[in-house]
Amino acid sequence: NAGVMQNPRHLVRRRGQEARLRCSPMKGHSHVYWYRQLPEEGLKFMVYLQKENIIDESGMPKERFSAEFPKEGPSILRIQQVVRGDSAAYFCASSPLPGGDTQYFGPGTRLTVL
Amino acid sequence: AQSVTQPDIHITVSEGASLELRCNYSYGATPYLFWYVQSPGQGLQLLLKYFSGDTLVQGIKGFEAEFKRSQSSFNLRKPSVHWSDAAEYFCAVELGTARQLTFGSGTQLTVLP
Numbered sequence: 001n002a003g004v005m006q007n008p009r010h011l012v013r014r015r016g017q018e019a020r021l022r023c024s025p026m027k028g029h030s031h032v033y034w035y036r037q038l039p040e041e042g043l044k045f046m047v048y049l050q051k052e053n054i055i056d057e058s059g060m061p062k063e064r065f066s067a068e069f070p071k072e073g074p075s076i077l078r079i080q081q082v083v084r085g086d087s088a089a090y091f092c093a094s095s096p097l098p099g100g101d102t103q104y105f106g107p108g109t110r111l112t113v114l
Numbered sequence: 115a116q117s118v119t120q121p122d123i124h125i126t127v128s129e130g131a132s133l134e135l136r137c138n139y140s141y142g143a144t145p146y147l148f149w150y151v152q153s154p155g156q157g158l159q160l161l162l163k164y165f166s167g168d169t170l171v172q173g174i175k176g177f178e179a180e181f182k183r184s185q186s187s188f189n190l191r192k193p194s195v196h197w198s199d200a201a202e203y204f205c206a207v208e209l210g211t212a213r214q215l216t217f218g219s220g221t222q223l224t225v226l227p
Binding site: 043045048058 | 118150155156157158159204210211212213214215216217218219220
């Protein structure tokens with residue numbers, strides 16, 4: 001059973017461009033969490049999704065950020081009009097059930113905004 | 115405010131020495147508690163978790179952690195550190211309606227030969 005896959009692993013964007021980060025959960029997992037890790041900080045929760053539904057987006061910035069988890073395909077975290085402050089590592093975790101005890105983390109996507 | 119605190123930003127130990135990483139939480143009830151390890155450029159790997167029951171929990175790679183309710187602490191320990199243990203360690207609690215993880219700011223461990 002393959003682990004949580006994230007791609008790309010590294011992404012470079014110029015200010016104002018769009019960034020799309022993909023997360024393929026482990027087989028059989030229908031719950032996805034996205035976290036952001038700013039330099040020198042711990043991970044911060046952004047959004048929790050189940051298939052085709054956003055359950056909790058309380059950690060998402062109000063503008064420019066969106067997430068989806070379609071019935072088929074990976075979960076996508078989309079950042080429009082990126083700014084330098086968006087530079088961070090973005091991790092997703094998948095789980096067969098909601099909760100921290102069964103979250104498996106991907107290797108992360110490191111976004112650099114020039 | 116609810117929080118997870120890791121008071122030590124950076125710890126250096128010699129290989130073979132014992133290790134203790136501190137974690138304190140501030141919540142009204144006992145949350146679910148976790149320790150994760152992150153190697154450079156990698157994702158997070160779960161070391162151990164505490165939900166209830168025995169307050170001393172064993173994890174992978176020879177790590178253990180002790181939950182102390184009176185001190186609101188969940189400190190991570192290892193009796194003899196190996197060079198491969200050099201990494202960043204994060205304490206986390208589960209909370210919120212989404213049952214998401216809230217992480218401390220991490221402790222960077224350096225192991226001297």
